[in-house]
Amino acid sequence: MNTLFPIFVKANQLHTLIVGGGYVGLEKATALLGNSPDARVTLVAPEIRAELYELAEQHPLLELVKQPYHSLYLNDKDLVIVGTNDKDVNRQVQVDCKARRILVNVADTPDLCDFYLSSVVKKGDLKIAISTNGKSPTFAKRFREVLEEILPDSLQETLDNLTAIRNQLKGDFVQKMEKLNEITKVLK
Ligand SMILES: C[C@@]1(CC(=O)O)C2=NC(=C\c3[nH]c(c(CCC(=O)O)c3CC(=O)O)Cc3[nH]c(c(CC(=O)O)c3CCC(=O)O)/C=C3\N/C(=C\2)[C@@H](CCC(=O)O)[C@]3(C)CC(=O)O)/[C@H]1CCC(=O)O
Ligand SMILES: NC(=O)c1ccc[n+]([C@@H]2O[C@H](COP(=O)([O-])OP(=O)(O)OC[C@H]3O[C@@H](n4cnc5c(N)ncnc54)[C@H](O)[C@@H]3O)[C@@H](O)[C@H]2O)c1
Secondary structure, eight states: OOOOOOOOOOGGGSEEEEEOOSHHHHHHHHHHHHHOTTOEEEEEOSSOOHHHHHHHHHOTTEEEEOSOOOGGGGTTOSEEEEOOSOHHHHHHHHHHHHHHTOEEEETTOGGGOSSOOOEEEEETTEEEEEOOTTSOHHHHHHHHHHHHHHSOTTHHHHHHHHHHHHHHOOSOHHHHHHHHHHHGGGGO
């Protein structure tokens, strides 16, 4: 059964901890900041890839801490993503997060995850998150590429026009909804 409940998180209102500074840490930090450039992110690892220092130059709210994980780093964190090359550390972070009721993603380890990262299609204000319920991240990546190819850039114009109409519409909630549903029938 597919029981995942998708939400869109305002990452720039949260403080995220990433544990691990290798390829996985870099991939997750890039994904997070790519969507939410001014999100506050702390990354902790004894070894940190050079690309992460370059990323931190572009994102002043990305703090790199060259230390091994300690549970003290969970203080004041809202969300945690862990992907070290030490399974025991990954497990410990997950246990510590559960004890504090902090949502945690253990990269590539579905059983330990409270949430999964998704493949993300961006066309201006339209954002589509793709999940395969953990069945095939590669399919999610390929399907993202297909959607990126077929969705026209003009979609942003459509969204801008609909926002303008939405702001001009008079009447109560139901009347506005009916009007917007009528106008957007052509999209079906
Ligand atoms: C979407 C994306 C987001 C991101 O990570 O940012 C993402 N994985 C991506 C790519 C990717 N990951 C892997 C490959 C290699 C090929 C392959 O194995 O398929 C590729 C392909 C590539 O890189 O080309 C390896 C892998 N991943 C997981 C496992 C464990 C397992 O399945 O049991 C293993 C095996 C590890 C091993 O063999 O040891 C698990 C997860 N990966 C997820 C997300 C979550 C489920 C998402 C969903 O429901 O679809 C979940 C459950 C948890 C999580 O990590 O959040 C990102 C694509 C971004 C993009 O480009 O659009
Ligand atoms: N890179 C991938 O695409 C990929 C794909 C599938 C699985 N994996 C697995 O994910 C794990 C991580 O992969 P990677 O490529 O990022 O590894 P990596 O070797 O590049 O980096 C590992 C990182 O973990 C950090 N680390 C080790 N002990 C730590 C501790 N106590 N506290 C904090 N950080 C600690 C290291 O300092 C380093 O930054 C590996 O076990 C790998 O097998 C990676």
